[in-house]
Amino acid sequence: MSELWQLTLHEARAGLDSGSFSAVDLARSCFERIAQVENRVKAFVTLTESHALQQAEQADRALSEGRGGPMTGIPVQVKDLISTRGIATTCSSRMLENYVPVYDATVWEKLSRQGAVLLGKGNMDEFAMGSSCENSAFFPTHNPWDLDRVPGGSSGGAAASVAADEAIVALGSDTGGSIRQPASLCGVVGLKPTYGRVSRYGLIAFASSLDQIGPVGKNAMDCAITMNAIAGYDSRDSTSLDLPATDFAASITGDIKGLRLGIPGEYFVDGMEPGVRTAVETAIKGLESLGASVEPVSLPTTQYALACYYIIAPSECSANLARYDGVKFGYSYQDTPDMWQAMETTRQQGFGPEVKRRIMLGAYALSAGYYDAYYLKAQQVRTLIRQDFARVFEQVDALVTPTSPVVAFPIGEKTADPVQMYLIDVCTLPINIAGLPAMSVPCGFSDGLPVGMQLIGPHLSEGMLLNLASAYEQATEWHKARPGI
Amino acid sequence: MPLDRADVEHIAALARIGLSEDEIATFQEQLSNILDQFELLKQLDTSAVEPTGHAVEVNSVMREDVPDEPLDPEDTLLNAPRREGDLFRVKAVLEE
Numbered sequence: 392m393s394e395l396w397q398l399t400l401h402e403a404r405a406g407l408d409s410g411s412f413s414a415v416d417l418a419r420s421c422f423e424r425i426a427q428v429e430n431r432v433k434a435f436v437t438l439t440e441s442h443a444l445q446q447a448e449q450a451d452r453a454l455s456e457g458r459g460g461p462m463t464g465i466p467v468q469v470k471d472l473i474s475t476r477g478i479a480t481t482c483s484s485r486m487l488e489n490y491v492p493v494y495d496a497t498v499w500e501k502l503s504r505q506g507a508v509l510l511g512k513g514n515m516d517e518f519a520m521g522s523s524c525e526n527s528a529f530f531p532t533h534n535p536w537d538l539d540r541v542p543g544g545s546s547g548g549a550a551a552s553v554a555a556d557e558a559i560v561a562l563g564s565d566t567g568g569s570i571r572q573p574a575s576l577c578g579v580v581g582l583k584p585t586y587g588r589v590s591r592y593g594l595i596a597f598a599s600s601l602d603q604i605g606p607v608g609k610n611a612m613d614c615a616i617t618m619n620a621i622a623g624y625d626s627r628d629s630t631s632l633d634l635p636a637t638d639f640a641a642s643i644t645g646d647i648k649g650l651r652l653g654i655p656g657e658y659f660v661d662g663m664e665p666g667v668r669t670a671v672e673t674a675i676k677g678l679e680s681l682g683a684s685v686e687p688v689s690l691p692t693t694q695y696a697l698a699c700y701y702i703i704a705p706s707e708c709s710a711n712l713a714r715y716d717g718v719k720f721g722y723s724y725q726d727t728p729d730m731w732q733a734m735e736t737t738r739q740q741g742f743g744p745e746v747k748r749r750i751m752l753g754a755y756a757l758s759a760g761y762y763d764a765y766y767l768k769a770q771q772v773r774t775l776i777r778q779d780f781a782r783v784f785e786q787v788d789a790l791v792t793p794t795s796p797v798v799a800f801p802i803g804e805k806t807a808d809p810v811q812m813y814l815i816d817v818c819t820l821p822i823n824i825a826g827l828p829a830m831s832v833p834c835g836f837s838d839g840l841p842v843g844m845q846l847i848g849p850h851l852s853e854g855m856l857l858n859l860a861s862a863y864e865q866a867t868e869w870h871k872a873r874p875g876i
Numbered sequence: 877m878p879l880d881r882a883d884v885e886h887i888a889a890l891a892r893i894g895l896s897e898d899e900i901a902t903f904q905e906q907l908s909n910i911l912d913q914f915e916l917l918k919q920l921d922t923s924a925v926e927p928t929g930h931a932v933e934v935n936s937v938m939r940e941d942v943p944d945e946p947l948d949p950e951d952t953l954l955n956a957p958r959r960e961g962d963l964f965r966v967k968a969v970l971e972e
Contacts, residue, residue: 493951586932600930629937630930698914709891716892718966723957730967731892739894744902747893751884752907754891768917770927775920777928809906810913826931850932 395420396556397873400465400613403559407454407464414450414464417559418443418508421466425510425557428876433532434542434552436471437479438511450506461640462620463506468558470549471512472519473604474593475499478509482595483527484517486715486722486741496593497628498562498604498621505620510558513548517743518712519569519597521545522815525806526745533802534577535874536840540799543573549607550577555876560617561607566598567700568794568819570605571831575794575843578833578872580860581607582614585850586826587632589618590625598707599630601700601823610870611832611860615639618853634851642854647862648682650855653787657693658818658845663796666837671793674834674844674863678791681862688783688790692776696821699776701813702756702769703824708746709753715741748809777825784849789859792818794831794843818845828853832860833869841872878911879904 395417398406406412422440429435443466450464469475472482474492481487495503503509516526524532524547532547534540535555542551546563550573553561563570565583574581582605589604596602606617618639625631654675659668679685717723717737724736742750756765783790795815805812822829827850831843844863848856864870879887884904888895895903949962958965 490955493947493954586930587934626937626939630932630934632932692920695917695920698917701910702914713892717957719964720955720957725957728967730969732894733967734892735894738892739896742893744899747891747895747899748903748906748910750891750893751887751903752910755883755887755907755911758887758890765914767927768922770929771922771925772917772920773928773931774925775922777931808909810909813910813913824931 394424396424398559399609400560400616403465404461408459414447414454414508415444417464418447418466421510421557421559428555429557431533431538431876432535432551432555432557433530434514434548434555434557435468435511436481436483436514436529436548439478439509442478443508443510446503446508450508453506460505461616462502464508466508466510466559467502468510468513468549468552468561469499470515470546470561470563472515472564472595473499473562474595475509475512478512480512480595482518483515483529484742484746485528488722490720494593497590497625499593501621513546513552513561513563515548516545516745518746519545519564519566520708520745520749522568522572522812523805524548525802526743528743531802534799535876536578537799540801540840541576543576543795543799545569546607547573550574550579550581553577553579553607553609554874556873560613562604562621563607564594564602564604565823566601567704567823568816570607571794571819571829571843571845572816574607574831576799576841578841579607579609580611580614580830580832580870581605582618582830582853582857583822583828584618584622584853585828587630588622588853590628590631592625592627596711598704599711600707601704610864611857612640612643615643615857637854639854639857643858643861645858645862645865647678647859650683650789650859651787652678652683652685653688653783653790654685655688655690655693655783655790655792657690658792660796660817663793664798664837667793667796667798667842670835670837670842671844675791677866678863681866686787688787690779690783692772692779693821695772696776696824697813697817699769699772699824700820701752702765703773705749705753706756706766707753709750709757712746712750745809773824776821780825780827788848789852789856790847792845792847794818794845798837798840798842822847826850828856830856830860832863833872835869879908
């Protein structure tokens with residue numbers, strides 16, 4: 392290993408604990424890497440170098456005094472919708488361009504208390520609405536595997552920073568695929584936990600019944616270590632699950648013999664690229680050769696998930712984003728005496744097109760005369776989708792599907808037609824609707840671009856999924872491939 | 877096209893979003909296309925199906941009614957677009 396920035400979290404931990412290098416050395420190395428590639432990748436909205444070096448010095452003191460933990464001295468990128476006290480948190484939106492939180496999100500409070508080092512804040516689609524990072528109001532992020540292509544989204548900065556070895560690990564958020572799809576397109580590992588596993592306190596809300604924070608890392612073990620640090624009950628999030636602490640890293644035994652895997656045919660959709668199909672089918676055979684059994688299953692409501700999601704998520708978004716009125720924080724248009732005019736212009740100038748589209752879609756679905764036809768109907772379909780998953784999980788332990796039907800696409804290719812962009816998330820949306828945990832794991836390449844396999848489990852099965860992913864990684868080298876940037 | 881121009885203006889008013897002429901035309905087409913996708917749900921008979929609000933069972937959570945440390949007033953006003961002393965300054969809400 393020639394450079395510290397190339398290390399996995401697990402390797403960095405070992406080096407810090409043995410004293411082979413310091414947290415300051417590791418942070419400096421990551422910033423050297425950022426200096427090499429960031430002007431091409433553009434994964435960060437904000438870099439926090441001087442703050443990071445202070446944190447790294449503190450981490451070194453903690454380590455030398457024997458007060459170190461699993462995250463002490465680990466450099467992380469945090470998606471820019473996770474509140475960081477005193478550090479701008481923009482949601483990649485003009486609306487919050489100058490917003491500085493006065494409190495930490497629970498996940499960042501936990502990580503910083505454990506001595507993690509903040510490299511900076513990750514670029515994203517504005518307010519997490521998008522699948523390509525092109526909806527960032529500031530600049531698009533570029534895929535490290537091909538700089539003319541998107542990294543996926545909305546956590547495109549998280550996935551690109553890990554793929555380009557700028558960050559050791561990153562935190563993203565996933566409302567309809569926003570961790571898994573960019574992880575897939577950038578060839579890294581991403582985990583969306585069970586709804587309620589990780590506190591949403593301080594996560595700037597998009598769709599509250601779907602949003603969930605999770606890790607993006609270089610392998611399954613790194614995601615497990617990060618999950619240990621961020622998961623757990625939080626009284627400040629009323630949807631947080633009050634459960635005993637789980638050791639996700641300890642779930643990784645490498646043994647998947649006898650695990651029953653279901654392959655839902657509905658996820659191998661018509662528009663899927665042949666290279667994606669081949670890679671995922673080969674990976675399934677690989678899992679079988681490791682001792683898992685494989686059988687076809689059916690989730691007949693899959694075809695309704697897209698419509699269901701695009702009613703529920705915009706409805707919740709229209710309510711959550713009503714707070715941006717230019718009064719208490721955020722962008723504020725002042726050049727009129729009229730209150731309503733000021734509010735409407737604030738929102739016209741502060742929000743980008745996709746955010747406006749979703750707010751309006753939600754406002755329509757919730758409006759008088761349409762509520763039953765759209766919102767109530769979607770919530771009923773949500774029940775059917777949940778029941779579909781509950782039924783197959785009586786039959787199998789986990790499901791294996793592609794994460795995305797396509798590999799990374801050229802920047803600008805899908806921006807003109809919102810429906811085409813929405814269709815990219817067809818394999819990831821149903822999981823949020825049902826609140827399930829799911830991962831994306833690198834499983835090959837199609838035309839030189841990474842392909843991700845999605846592993847889906849019943850509620851609270853993250854440990855099993857991480858073990859399944861890790862067993863696959865032990866037998867393959869896909870997760871070790873790095874772009875030549 | 878399920879939405880006409882007046883519908884888009886009505887929705888924008890509900891959402892308190894000002895729109896330019898170009899935006900009205902673009903959103904009319906795009907929102908109509910998205911609404912067309914929703915027609916698919918009509919195929920499903922959901923007359924006897926209970927709606928799901930949260931995928932994971934969530935009950936009302938109450939905390940003890942004990943005063944906690946509030947945000948410092950300076951912190952509260954840190955991001956205020958306009959302030960006057962310890963207050964947010966807003967445009968006139970009441971008409972004469």
